[in-house]
Amino acid sequence: MRYLPHTREDIDSMLQTVGVKRLDDLFSMVPENCRRTADLDLPDSLTEWELNALMEDLSAGIAVSPEYKVFMGAGSYEHYIPESVSYLLSRSEFVTSYTPYQPEMSQGTLQGIYEYQTLVSGLLGMETTNASLYDGASALAESLLMAVRITRKKTVAVSRLIHPLYRRVVQTYLEPTDYHMVELPCLENGQTDFSAVDGMGDLAAVAIQSPNFLGCIENLGAVGQKAHEKEALFITCFTEPLAYGLFKNPGSQGADIACGEGQSLGIPRSFGGPGLGIFATKKKYVRSMPGRLVGKTVDKDGKRGFVLTLSTREQHIRREKATSNICTNSSLCALTAAMYMASVGGTGMRELAALNHDKSEYLKKELTKAGFKTGFDSPTFNEFVVEFPEGFKKTHDRLLEKKIVAGLSLAAFYPELPNHYLLCVTETMTKADMDELVREVKS
Amino acid sequence: MKESAGTTGLILNEPLLWEKGKKGRCGFSLPRRDVEPSPPDEDLMGEGPDFPDLSEVDVVRHYTRLSQWNFGVDTGMYPLGSCTMKYNPKINEKQARLRGFSGAHPLLPADLSQGILKLMFELEGFLAQITGMDAVTLQPAAGAQGELAGMLLIHGYLKSKGRRRSKIIIPDTAHGTNPASAALCGFRPVPVKSGEQGILTPEAIIEVMDEDTAGIMVTNPNTLGLFEENIQKIAEIVHSKGGLVYCDGANMNALMGIAHMGKMGIDILHLNLHKTFSTPHGGGGPGSGPVCVRKYLKPFLPVPRVIRKDDRYSLSEDFPQSIGKLHAFYGNFGVMIKAYSYIRSMGPENLKKASQLAVLNANYIKERLKGIFHLPYDRPCMHECVFSDKFQNKQKITTLNMAKRLMDYGFHPPTIYFPLVVKGAIMIEPTETESKETLDLFIDACQAIADEAKTDPEVLRQAPTHCKVRSLDEAAAARRPCLTG
Numbered sequence: 001m002r003y004l005p006h007t008r009e010d011i012d013s014m015l016q017t018v019g020v021k022r023l024d025d026l027f028s029m030v031p032e033n034c035r036r037t038a039d040l041d042l043p044d045s046l047t048e049w050e051l052n053a054l055m056e057d058l059s060a061g062i063a064v065s066p067e068y069k070v071f072m073g074a075g076s077y078e079h080y081i082p083e084s085v086s087y088l089l090s091r092s093e094f095v096t097s098y099t100p101y102q103p104e105m106s107q108g109t110l111q112g113i114y115e116y117q118t119l120v121s122g123l124l125g126m127e128t129t130n131a132s133l134y135d136g137a138s139a140l141a142e143s144l145l146m147a148v149r150i151t152r153k154k155t156v157a158v159s160r161l162i163h164p165l166y167r168r169v170v171q172t173y174l175e176p177t178d179y180h181m182v183e184l185p186c187l188e189n190g191q192t193d194f195s196a197v198d199g200m201g202d203l204a205a206v207a208i209q210s211p212n213f214l215g216c217i218e219n220l221g222a223v224g225q226k227a228h229e230k231e232a233l234f235i236t237c238f239t240e241p242l243a244y245g246l247f248k249n250p251g252s253q254g255a256d257i258a259c260g261e262g263q264s265l266g267i268p269r270s271f272g273g274p275g276l277g278i279f280a281t282k283k284k285y286v287r288s289m290p291g292r293l294v295g296k297t298v299d300k301d302g303k304r305g306f307v308l309t310l311s312t313r314e315q316h317i318r319r320e321k322a323t324s325n326i327c328t329n330s331s332l333c334a335l336t337a338a339m340y341m342a343s344v345g346g347t348g349m350r351e352l353a354a355l356n357h358d359k360s361e362y363l364k365k366e367l368t369k370a371g372f373k374t375g376f377d378s379p380t381f382n383e384f385v386v387e388f389p390e391g392f393k394k395t396h397d398r399l400l401e402k403k404i405v406a407g408l409s410l411a412a413f414y415p416e417l418p419n420h421y422l423l424c425v426t427e428t429m430t431k432a433d434m435d436e437l438v439r440e441v442k443s
Numbered sequence: 444m445k446e447s448a449g450t451t452g453l454i455l456n457e458p459l460l461w462e463k464g465k466k467g468r469c470g471f472s473l474p475r476r477d478v479e480p481s482p483p484d485e486d487l488m489g490e491g492p493d494f495p496d497l498s499e500v501d502v503v504r505h506y507t508r509l510s511q512w513n514f515g516v517d518t519g520m521y522p523l524g525s526c527t528m529k530y531n532p533k534i535n536e537k538q539a540r541l542r543g544f545s546g547a548h549p550l551l552p553a554d555l556s557q558g559i560l561k562l563m564f565e566l567e568g569f570l571a572q573i574t575g576m577d578a579v580t581l582q583p584a585a586g587a588q589g590e591l592a593g594m595l596l597i598h599g600y601l602k603s604k605g606r607r608r609s610k611i612i613i614p615d616t617a618h619g620t621n622p623a624s625a626a627l628c629g630f631r632p633v634p635v636k637s638g639e640q641g642i643l644t645p646e647a648i649i650e651v652m653d654e655d656t657a658g659i660m661v662t663n664p665n666t667l668g669l670f671e672e673n674i675q676k677i678a679e680i681v682h683s684k685g686g687l688v689y690c691d692g693a694n695m696n697a698l699m700g701i702a703h704m705g706k707m708g709i710d711i712l713h714l715n716l717h718k719t720f721s722t723p724h725g726g727g728g729p730g731s732g733p734v735c736v737r738k739y740l741k742p743f744l745p746v747p748r749v750i751r752k753d754d755r756y757s758l759s760e761d762f763p764q765s766i767g768k769l770h771a772f773y774g775n776f777g778v779m780i781k782a783y784s785y786i787r788s789m790g791p792e793n794l795k796k797a798s799q800l801a802v803l804n805a806n807y808i809k810e811r812l813k814g815i816f817h818l819p820y821d822r823p824c825m826h827e828c829v830f831s832d833k834f835q836n837k838q839k840i841t842t843l844n845m846a847k848r849l850m851d852y853g854f855h856p857p858t859i860y861f862p863l864v865v866k867g868a869i870m871i872e873p874t875e876t877e878s879k880e881t882l883d884l885f886i887d888a889c890q891a892i893a894d895e896a897k898t899d900p901e902v903l904r905q906a907p908t909h910c911k912v913r914s915l916d917e918a919a920a921a922r923r924p925c926l927t928g
Contacts, residue, residue, distance in 0.1 A: 001793040003530055003721075005878035006800055014879060018806040023799040026806060027701055029670045029823055036703045041572055045790025048534050055784065058562055059543030063555035075771060076549050082471055084499050086540075088506040096515030096531050098523060099727035101858075103917075104910040105850055108513030109726035112506070115460050118927040123492040128926050131727070134584035137771035145627075165771045172745075172767035176598045176629045217487060248489040261771065270539070271559050272549030272772025273584065274729030286924065292727070296928070297920035300905075305912040309920040315587070315623035316861075320632050325623035328585040328717065332725030342460050342502050343470035346494035351473055353491070354480065362478040379483050400552065408550055431477040 001045070063405060069433050070405040071363075073383045073424030074213070075136065075163050075239040076272055077264040080428055085266050085339045094335060099292070099328070103307040104299075110306035113294045113331065116338035123244050123341070123349075124258045125251025126280035130291035132334040133277030133326060136261025137169035140207065140237050142279065142290045142324055143257040144170060147205035147233040148179050149323070150288050156205045159184045159192040161212035162237050164413040179204070190216035190376025190385070197226050207235040209260070210250075211243050213413070215383030215422065216376055224254035233257060240264055241278065243381040245353030250280075257281045266340025267333050276333040287313060290324030352427060356382040360425040363434045370442050375420050383424040385410065385417075388441070392419055399440055406441060447888055448519055448853030451909045457508040459928050464495020470502045512911040513726070514855050520881050524827045524858035524870025525618065525666055527696045527718035529801075532788065535721065535781035544780055549772040553757040559776065560756035564749045566783045567733075573786075573794065574692070574712055575703035576735035580744040582774040586693055587620040589713030589732030590660070592745060593689045594628035595766040596711055596736065597657050599743045600687065603764060608657040608686075614643055616666045616862045621691060630657055637864065641667045641820040645676040652680055658687035663707070664694045666862040666870070667820055668805060668827035678708025687711065692735075695719045696874065697802055697826035700795025710737050720782035731778035745769050800875035801826045804882060808873055811886045815893045819865050827872035831865050840896040840903055842867040847914060848895070848906035852888035 006014075011023065020026060027035075046054065063070065065078060089095075093108060100106030100113075113131045120129040133139045144156045156174075158167060160183045167183075174181055182200065187193045192208055206227035210218035220236060227234035236250035238260035244250075250258035262276030263269065281289055287310065295309035315322040344352060360382040364374055367386055375385030386407070388395070399406045407421035414420070425434065482488070497505075515521070521528035539545065547559060567579040583589035594611075601608055611630040613621050614637055622632040633651050638644040642665065652659075659681050663671040671677070678688045690709040696719045698704075704712050716722045717730035724730070736744065746765045747758035758773075789797065802825055809818065809828035817833035832842040846856035846869070858870040873882060895902055907913065 001789065001796070003532060003789075003876055004793065004796060004800055005876065006803075010879040011800075011803065014803055014807045017810050018803065019810070023803060026799065026802045026823065029672055030698075030702050031672060031675065034675060034702050034707045036575065036701060040700045040791035040794060042569055042791040042794070043787060045793055046787050048788070051534060051538070051784055051788055054787065055538040055541060055780075058558035059538075059541040060558065061555075062543035062547050062558055063551050064542055064546035064548075068555075070548050070551075072548050072550060074550055078546070078548070080472075080474060082499070084470065084503055088503060088510075090536065091507065091510035092517035092531075093510040093513035093515045094506075094726055095536075095723045096517045096521075096528075097513050097726045098521070098526055098528060098724040101523075102846070102850070102856055103915050104847065104907050104912055105514040105855060106512075106726070107911045108509040108511065111457075111459070111512070112509055112726075114926075114928065118459075118461070119492070119494060121927045122494060125489075134588060134729075135771050138584070138588070138769070163771065165768065168768040169771060172595065172769055173627070175767065176595065176627075217483075244489060245491050246483065246489070247487055249492075252489060268540075268545035268777070269548055270545050270775075270777040271547040271556070273770060273775040274777050275771070286926070293924070293926055295920040296925040297916045299912040299915050301913055303912055305915045307915050307917050307920050309917065309924055309926075312921075314619075316619035318623075319619050320622035320626040322619070322623040322626075325587045325591060325620050325627055326585070327587045327618075327620050328715075328724070328728040328730040330584075330725075330729045331727035332723075333729055335726065338460075339502065339506060341492075341494055342497055342505070343499065344494075345464070345469050345471065345496035346492055347466065347496050348469050348471045348473060349494060350491040352471075354482070355474065355476060357483065358476075358478050358481050361481045379487060400555070405548075405551070405555075427474040430475075 068403045068405060071423045071437060072405050072408050074408050074422055075261060076269045077240060077426055078428050079264050079426055081266050082343050085336060085343055088339055089336050100308060107305060110294050112335045112338060114296060114306050116334045117294060119338055119341045120278055121280055123241060124280050125249035126258050127283040128286050129280040130289055130293055132330040133279050133291050134330060135275035135277045136239055137166040139259035139277035139279045140166050141170045141173035143235050143259045144205055146288055146290060147235060150285060151204040151233060153202045153204040154179045155182060155200060155202045157182050157184055157197055157200060157203060159208040160186055161192050161214055162207060162209040163213050163239055190214045190378040191218050194223050194226055197230060203230045203232040205233040205235050207237055209237040211240055211381045214376055214385050215380040216378035217247055220253035240381060242353050242356060245349035246357055262337050265337035267336050274330055274333055276330045276337055288323055291326055291329060355427045359429060360384060363425050366434060366438045370438050382426055383422055385420050385422055387420050390419055395441055402440060404437060404440060406437060445884060449851045449909050454511060454911050455508050457505055460505060461495045463501060464497050466496050468496040468498045470497050470499040519853055520877055520885055521855040522857045522871045522873050523855060524872040525693055527872060527874055529721055529874040530876035531721055531723040532785060535784040538784045539777050539780045557756055560749050562783055563779060564751055564756055566779055569786050570714060570733055570735055573699055574735045575705040576712060577738040578741040578744060579733050579735045581733045581779055582745045582770050583732035583734060584770055584775050585728060585730040586713060586715040586732040587624055588769055589734045590620055590624035591627055592734045592769055593711045593713055594624055594630060596740055596743050597687045598628055599766045600740060601657060608655050610656045612651055612656060612659040614661060615864050617660060617662055618691060621660045625660060641669045642671050643673060643677060645673050645680060648677050648680050652684050652686060654684055656686055658689055660689045660691060662691040662694060664697050664825035667829050668824040669822060670825055674707045693718055694826060697798055699798040701798055705737060710740060716778050716782040721785040722778045722781040729775050729778055731775040797875045804873040804875060804877060808871055808882060812889055815890055816869060827870060829865050830869040832867035835896045838896045838900045840900050842869050844903040845892050848892045848903045849888060850907040851909045854885055854888060
């Protein structure tokens with residue numbers, strides 16, 4: 001096996017040094033009744049070339065672009081990824097290192113993550129960003145736990161228009177605790193109805209997503225004000241951070257914590273993972289924050305360098321009193337996001353966001369022209385809801401055969417919205433693709 | 444000794460991204476605008492991020508230079524204990540990049556994602572086979588989330604039996620993630636000390652196990668690199684009081700094809716695909732932390748689960764006792780592809796051989812270094828061994844000094860100051876992918892450093908001298924945090 005360098009002679013001489021005769025003798029301390037009695041029942045080893053063939057075969061037949069036109073976002077977005085980013089990302093010094101516990105040997109990762117923290121803070125308008133969490137859902141769950149820790153209150157109000165799968169993760173995290181999640185309902189216009197917040201007591205946080213799961217831009221400023229009136233933390237969640245290239249960012253609207261998924265910043269969809277849990281907050285809350293942080297410092301000669309810092313919050317120091325149990329995060333995905341943001345640049349982010357918005361507006365208009373009803377009136381970024389006529393499922397299935405995925409049915413997530421589909425258009429869709437979609441759904 | 448790998452090389456300086464941008468540049472091929480602009484209302488619009496504008500060459504040089512300040516497994520030996528820094532096969536990276544995998548939307552209809560579901564289904568089966576457990580979830584995104592899943596499984600199971608317990612036993616050798624994960628689930632950790640032999644004794648468990656204790660979190664092999672020989676007895680004690688046995692399987696690399704975790708009495712076990720199954724660590728993730736369970740806990744696993752019916756795969760939510768969801772989608776599929784590729788490339792014999800050689804390498808290092816460094820538990824070890832700086836303390840040289848000096852010799856330092864039960868711990872995990880020649884060079888370097896500790900201790904205190912930066916002021920970084928530029 002090419003990954004195992006030992007020759008027969010190596011093994012013999014090493015066994016001699018260790019003082020045992022056979023490799024099996026190394027395991028004498030494993031009690032007989034804890035051992036396997038039979039060999040592992042696994043498929044035989046494959047050569048590199050056989051593996052290639054097998055994996056080609058497994059990955060064939062999966063609906064991906066360019067053969068398929070997938071008008072589906074809902075927390076996972078198709079964006080163009082520059083080849084330079086993919087190429088840089090395969091630098092094995094980044095890929096094959098671990099958490100930078102030894103800063104002198106990890107300055108590449110450390111400066112890279114410091115830059116990530118800075119760029120994301122800029123995008124979100126927040127003061128501090130951590131080195132990443134697993135994904136958007138766990139970032140939201142951690143943000144609610146942090147709010148409970150800071151306020152010492154036990155109720156969190158969560159918009160029903162936060163990604164339904166994120167809310168389920170939150171439920172899982174909260175289940176063994178005595179904290180409660182109260183859901184804020186949806187208004188006719190596709191925004192969150194936060195009027196119920198007024199009557200709530202013991203409120204640790206109000207959490208809202210913008211653009212929300214229906215694609216609508218929320219009135220963050222107003223929700224933030226309400227949250228602060230109740231002395232609760234204002235948490236804004238997101239699944240599509242590119243929106244802040246165009247729309248007001250969470251920080252400017254008073255967010256105490258901004259958290260969500262960073263997949264759209266240069267990370268392939270990979271069937272939903274790995275993603276990038278983005279987590280940002282205000283400086284005053286940094287010591288309550290979960291996850292790793294990179295800070296700037298100097299070396300013995302006064303030269304600039306970077307280290308992991310404020311680690312007394314973390315599990316390897318504080319054990320059960322830590323701000324989170326997280327150890328391995330999504331470091332390489334964070335680095336990818338930084339590379340992507342550096343490549344697109346400030347000017348590019350603005351133009352790219354505008355392009356997403358305008359293309360999506362184009363499809364929205366064309367579908368309206370064709371007689372379909374858009375679900376909600378609020379402004380949207382690159383996703384929106386269409387209410388198709390009853391029985392659209394058949395059309396949707398027919399289009400799959402034509403290699404078009406005409407959005408995501410919302411019925412499973414919101415039973416009150418039958419025949420409503422969430423459609424997404426990014427810069428990867430051309431006008432011709434959209435025209436074809438409209439033609440097909442009409443026919 | 445042979446000439447060591449450490450040299451200064453030619454390392455180039457590189458400013459921060461925003462110190463080199465210039466408005467008007469762009470490193471991105473902006474897609475063609477084929478629709479009319481239709482800007483949103485002015486009052487909704489923000490200013491957009493104030494990112495530097497860089498050309499593609501600027502970006503490429505920036506990250507290439509940064510990468511050269513990093514040390515990875517591909518650079519050299521990385522014997523970070525309990526992290527299993529084995530070689531990450533390149534062919535696995537290629538598989539994860541296949542368009543059908545990397546471009547797949549997670550909410551595609553099952554008919555359009557069969558290959559992915561099949562891979563996940565089979566990987567679950569492989570991991571069940573390797574561990575000797577009955578069912579597996581791939582959903583946890585890393586080891587610590589696997590631990591949380593394990594705690595939620597215990598909580599969910601006990602609740603289904605109408606029981607609620609408040610404590611959990613955690614040995615003093617446990618990873619910090621164990622108590623933190625338990626606390627997240629509302630369990631109060633009850634510490635137990637390992638015995639004189641460095642392993643848990645049944646007596647210590649009998650003393651703390653009671654009917655308000657949900658179970659135990661045990662790491663096997665433990666973080667001293669020792670096999671918990673009393674594991675079956677301990678499991679019996681815990682089970683007899685209605686508790687469950689959770690095993691932190693971060694160190695599974697010692698046991699593939701050798702031990703049967705189910706037979707040990709373990710109910711729940713997490714794995715780290717980024718340790719045992721060769722997926723890269725990525726400078727701190729993404730990882731993947733599957734959880735394996737005994738049959739009776741299968742109904743509690745996270746949803747959705749991949750199921751097979753007549754050779755067709757689909758995702759099912761129909762598990763009413765499930766603890767719920769831990770990840771927005773199904774976990775880190777990109778990482779699963781690499782682990783699957785690894786298992787298929789290795790086959791059953793090579794997986795077993797990998798474990799044997801990992802243990803051989805660790806024992807070889809232990810034997811060769813034991814006169815050089817103090818070995819607190821002189822017993823046959825598994826995949827890693829733990830030394831201390833006791834001998835060098837006489838010269839006022841610490842583990843930290845020696846770790847930093849190892850860098851000058853071209854090695855990543857071992858894990859240091861962990862486990863906490865050994866003062867000044869030096870925890871070495873060589874893994875099976877290091878050759879005897881490399882181990883010998885490492886041992887020579889350790890010998891040279893131990894000699895320097897006697898003859899020229901100052902050179903150790905000044906180390907490292909060959910890295911991009913010298914010793915960094917971590918205290919200042921924490922005192923006045925500067926977290927953005």
